[in-house]
Amino acid sequence: MADRIVASIVRILAPNEKIVGAGFLASERHVLTCAHVIAQGLSIPQNALEIPNSEIRLDFPLVAPGKELKDRMTL
Numbered sequence: 001m002a003d004r005i006v007a008s009i010v011r012i013l014a015p016n017e018k019i020v021g022a023g024f025l026a027s028e029r030h031v032l033t034c035a036h037v038i039a040q041g042l043s044i045p046q047n048a049l050e051i052p053n054s055e056i057r058l059d060f061p062l063v064a065p066g067k068e069l070k071d072r073m074t075l
Contacts, residue, residue: 006062006063007025007060007062007063008024008025008026009022009024009025009060009061009062010022010023010024010025010031010033010058010059010060011058011059011060011061012033012037012038012040012041012056012057012058013041013057013058013059013068014040014041014043014057015043015057020037020040020041021033021034021036021037021040021041022037023037023058025060031058031071038056038073041056041057041058042054042056051073051074052073053072054072055070055071055072056070056071056072056073057069057070058070058071
């Protein structure tokens with residue numbers, strides 16, 4: 001069980017490579033994190049009302065160090 005938890009940890013990255021927050025893999029296709037983390041990762045205002053069409057950068061540092069992924073947000 002602990003291995004699955006460790007494998008689910010995700011870092012959310014800003015365009016400048018800075019780590020802005022964390023999340024976790026909730027299913028094979030969904031990562032959960034906070035809205036303010038996504039806002040920082042996309043360099044948009046935290047009070048933005050529309051879902052951005054930009055890609056968010058993330059990685060799984062404990063299972064795939066150095067491999068960055070990109071994805072789009074959904075609600």
